[in-house]
Amino acid sequence: MRKVISLIFFSYLAVSVSGCASSQQAQPKGEMGNLLLAEPAPVNPRSQMAIARYNQVLANATIPDGDRAELLYQRGMLYDSVGLAGLAQYDYTQALQLKPDMAEAYNSIGIHFVQQLDFIQAYEAFDSTLDIDPEYDFAFLNRGIALYYGGRADLAIDDLTTFQTKDETDPFRVLWTFFAKHDIDPVDARAWLVAARPGLNPGHWAVKLVDLFLGTSSETALLNSLIEGISSQKELTDRLCEAYFYLGKYHSALGNKGIASNYFKLALSTNVYDYVEHRYARIELNRLRHPADDTE
Known part of the structure; x- marks a missing residue:
């Protein structure tokens, strides 16, 4: 094991002290035991230098509108990668004013609208992406997620299924489709997940997440496998961001709100800002x- 991987194990991580812990029922023994914690991703100095260079170039007033829009979009992506969401959204907005047919900018700004729970504008942004470029695959994912969080799981299924069928070996695509289906019919969703499982890439670590939702593998087995194939701290942090989120979804579905809350907080603590x-x-x-505030 390389020295760059920093592993910290806890025998037990207490349920969140945010005040809700006292209202939660006692959690099953062993939950979140031997938890592998991420070292928060540092801000990439190359990203910071690249932002500075974009600032210098954009200060040149002679740049054609199309080129300026592209530069604004690229700077917005960099802002997103370092967690400066407000500046990123501003750049996407400016880019679209200069180049209204920029599919990727509509897709990126749509994600921000979802995070702000502004679902109507999110739907419109992703619709615009697909109107401009019907083959923009990730717009199907993002619009599906927007519909899912916007309380329209029945419509989300169509988009997420479209995205999933473009790569049926990807466990993450399968999981998002499963989440939308589960909101409509949990029994049907599980049957669909069982049917999708054999087509997944057996070498992908996230197959273990699918097995966890199917009940054919345990949380302990998943946690113990998270360092498999890892060769750097960045790879570990990226993987843990994903794992924490889906473990949060798993416990949320079981009604273990305290544990689910901790996992979602751990996903945020990784600072992997550009991951779904x-x-x-x-x-x-x-x-x-x-x-009670969930959109109906």
């Missing part, structure tokens, strides 16, 4: 805290 799992962990936390 980091982007939506805060929405999941809000759903746990205010279930």
Whole structure:
């Protein structure tokens, strides 16, 4: 094991001290035991230098509108990667004013609208992406997620299934489709997940997440496997961001709100800002805290 991997094991991580712990029922023994914690991802100095270079180039007033829009979009992506969401959204907005047919900018700004729970604008942004480029695959994922969090799981299934069928070996695509289906019919969703399982890439670590939701593997087995194939701290942190999020979804479905909340907080603590799992962990936390506020 390389020295760059920092592993910290806890025999037990207490249920969140945010005040809700006292209202939770006692959690099953062993939950979150031997938990592998992530070292938060540092801000990439190359990203910071790249932002500075974009600032210098954009200060040149002679840049054609199309080129300026592209530069604004690229700077927005960099802002997103370092967690400066407000600046990123501003750049996407500016880019679209200069180049209204920029599919990728609509897709990126749509993700921000979802995070802000502004679902109507999110739907419109993803619709615009697909109107401009019907083959923009990730717009199907993002619109599906927007519909899922917007309380329209029946419509989300169509988009998420479209995205999933473009790569039926990807466990993450399968899981998002499963989540939407589960909101409509848990029994049917599980049957669908059982049918999708044999087509997954057996070498992908996240297959173990699918097995966890199917009940054919344990949380302990998953946690013990998370360092398999890892060769750097960054790979470990990225993987843990994903794992924490889906473990949060798993416990949320079981009604273990305290544990689910901790996992979503751990996903946020990784600072992997540009991962889907980091982007939506805060929405999941809000759903746990205010279930009555979920969009119907």
